[in-house]
Amino acid sequence: MHSGLVSVVGRPNVGKSSLVNALVGRKVSIVSHKPQTTRHRIQGVVHRPEGQIVFVDTPGLHLGGKRTLNQVMNDAAVGALADVDVVLFVVEAGRWTDEDAAVLTRLARLQTPVGLVVNKIDRIADKATLLPLLAELSARHPFAFVVPLSAIKRQNLDPLLTELMARMPEGPPLYPEEMVVGYDDAFGLAELIREKLVRNLHQELPYATTVGIESFEQEGRLDRVHAVIWVEREGQKGIVVGEKGEQLRKIGEAARREWERQQGRKLYLKLWCKVRENWSDDMRSLQQFGIGGD
Known part of the structure; x- marks a missing residue:
C-alpha cells in the first residue's frame, strides 16, 4: 500500500479546483470563472487498489492584492507546499503570465518533486502547436514529469494519476475508504x-x-x-x-x-x-x- 499528499498550486483561474474535482470524481472544491474563488486548503481523496492520493487544493497565488485576505490566501497556498510528497504546478495551455513566473520562482526552492500540469488543452484549436508549447514549458524547470490534460473535459487524467501514484511513499491510508473530502x-x-x-x-x-x-x-x-x-x-x-x-x-x-x-x-x-x-x-x-x- 502506498499513500501520500499532493499539493495543487498555481495562479488564480488555471483550473486547480476543476482538476481536483475531476481526479476525485466529485465536487470537492467550489468552482467559478472568477479568480480567487478558493480561499482555503481543501483536501480531496483518490482511492485506488494500489494506494491513496490526498490532493490539497489551494488558493491561487497572486500578485497585487493589498487586503489582509489576499495575504492570508497566499500564505495558505505557500503553507501547503510543506510536508507533501509531490507538488503539482498547474498552468493554462497557451498562456504564461507574471503570476505563473512568480509561482515557479517559489517552487524552484523546493526539494519536493514538482510535476507540471498543462491544463485546458481542449482550448487549443491547432494540436500541432501542443508539442512545441510543452517543450517550451519543460525548459523552464527540471520538472519531475509533464502532463497535458483538460480537467473540465476529463481528458488524460489517468497518466497523471499513474505519475503521482509512482511517487507515493509506502504507508497505510491517510483517510478511511469511504471518505473523499477532508472537511465536515x-x-x-x-x-x-x-x-x-x-x-x-x-x-x-x-x-x-x-x-x-x-x-x-x-x-x-x-x-x-x-x-x-x-x-x-x-x-x-x-x-x-x-x-x-x-x-x-x-x-x-x-x-x-x-x-x-x-x-x-x-x-x-x-x-x-x-x-x-x-x-x-x-x-x-x-x-x-x-x-x-x-
Whole structure:
C-alpha cells in the first residue's frame, strides 16, 4: 500500500479546483470563472487498489492584492507546499503570465518533486502547436514529469494519476475508504452557498462576501441549517438581498438544490445577510470566519 499528499498550486483561474474535482470524481472544491474563488486548503481523496492520493487544493497565488485576505490566501497556498510528497504546478495551455513566473520562482526552492500540469488543452484549436508549447514549458524547470490534460473535459487524467501514484511513499491510508473530502458538512455547505454567491454576483462584490454557518442540525434525513452571508458595507447587503429578498432566495434555492442532489438528504436552509465593516482587511474577523490558519 502506498499513500501520500499532493499539493495543487498555481495562479488564480488555471483550473486547480476543476482538476481536483475531476481526479476525485466529485465536487470537492467550489468552482467559478472568477479568480480567487478558493480561499482555503481543501483536501480531496483518490482511492485506488494500489494506494491513496490526498490532493490539497489551494488558493491561487497572486500578485497585487493589498487586503489582509489576499495575504492570508497566499500564505495558505505557500503553507501547503510543506510536508507533501509531490507538488503539482498547474498552468493554462497557451498562456504564461507574471503570476505563473512568480509561482515557479517559489517552487524552484523546493526539494519536493514538482510535476507540471498543462491544463485546458481542449482550448487549443491547432494540436500541432501542443508539442512545441510543452517543450517550451519543460525548459523552464527540471520538472519531475509533464502532463497535458483538460480537467473540465476529463481528458488524460489517468497518466497523471499513474505519475503521482509512482511517487507515493509506502504507508497505510491517510483517510478511511469511504471518505473523499477532508472537511465536515458545515464547511461544505458554507462553501456551496459561497459558490452560488460568486456565480450570481457581478464584478468585485463576491470578494467582499463570506459565509458562516450559525447552526447545523441533522434530523434523520433532514439537514436544518441557519447561515449568514457577511458583507462589508450596507450598500452591498442590498445587492445580495435584492428587491424584496429575491436575490437571497435565488442563492439559497440554488444551494439547496445542489446540496440535496449531492447528499441525498433534504435541506431546510435559513439564510440572512449581515454587515461587518471591512472584514476582509481585519485578521480577527478572518479568523472568526475560519479563513487563515488552516
